[in-house]
Amino acid sequence: MANTASNGKMMIDPDLPLIDSILAGEQQAYAELIDRHKRYAYTIALKILQHKPEAEEAAQDAFIKAFHSLKNFNRQAKFSTWLYRIVFNTSISYKRKNNRVFQSIENTVVEYNQEGEGLLEKMDKRKYLSLALEKLNEADRTALSLFYLDEFSLDEIAVITxxxxxxxxxxxxxxxLRLADELKVLLSHEALTL
Incomplete structure (x- = not known):
C-alpha cells in the first residue's frame, strides 16, 4: 500500500483512502479523485491531441476507463501515474482514430493592447517553438512536453509512456538537440525573408 521514495522512506499514496471509498461504493469519492487529477489529465491529452474539445473528451474517457479498472489497480504503483498512463494511451488512440489537422498558432488572431509588442514577441517565440516541435516525431514531442512543460519526472514519464x-x-x-536544429533552420529562413 505504500511506495518507497528514493531516500528509502515509505510514502503513502494520498489517493488510496479515496480508492478504498470508491471500491466500497461511495460515488462521491470518485468525484473528488477526478478533481485532484483532472488538470494534469487534460494537460496530457491536450499535449497529444492539440485540440481542446478532443482533449477534454479523451480525458473524460480515460477517467471512465480508470473507474472501470480501479479494482485492478496495483497499489505498489502511484495512482496518479497509473491514471496518466491511461490518459496517455487513450489520447494516442484518439489521435490515431481521428488524425485531424487543427488551426495552427500562426492563424491565431491577437488583439492589440498596451502590452502588444511584448505579447507579439512571446507569440513569435511560441510560433517558432510550435513549428519546430511539429517537425519532431510524436514520441519526442510528447517526452519534451511532459518533461519541460508539465514538469513530470523521468520515472513518471517512464510509467506513463x-x-x-x-x-x-x-x-x-x-x-x-533536434529541436534546437529545427529552430535554427526556421529562424535562419525567417532572417533571410526579412
Whole structure:
C-alpha cells in the first residue's frame, strides 16, 4: 500500500483512502479523485491531441476507463501515474482514430493592447517553438512536453509512456538537440525573408 521514495522512506499514496471509498461504493469519492487529477489529465491529452474539445473528451474517457479498472489497480504503483498512463494511451488512440489537422498558432488572431509588442514577441517565440516541435516525431514531442512543460519526472514519464527512464533520458536529450536544429533552420529562413 505504500511506495518507497528514493531516500528509502515509505510514502503513502494520498489517493488510496479515496480508492478504498470508491471500491466500497461511495460515488462521491470518485468525484473528488477526478478533481485532484483532472488538470494534469487534460494537460496530457491536450499535449497529444492539440485540440481542446478532443482533449477534454479523451480525458473524460480515460477517467471512465480508470473507474472501470480501479479494482485492478496495483497499489505498489502511484495512482496518479497509473491514471496518466491511461490518459496517455487513450489520447494516442484518439489521435490515431481521428488524425485531424487543427488551426495552427500562426492563424491565431491577437488583439492589440498596451502590452502588444511584448505579447507579439512571446507569440513569435511560441510560433517558432510550435513549428519546430511539429517537425519532431510524436514520441519526442510528447517526452519534451511532459518533461519541460508539465514538469513530470523521468520515472513518471517512464510509467506513463511505458518507456524505460534511461531510454527517455536519451530521447529527451536527442529531441532537445533536434529541436534546437529545427529552430535554427526556421529562424535562419525567417532572417533571410526579412
Amino acid at each position: 511505458n518507456i524505460p527512464a534511461n531510454t527517455l533520458k536519451v530521447r529527451i536529450h536527442r529531441a532537445r
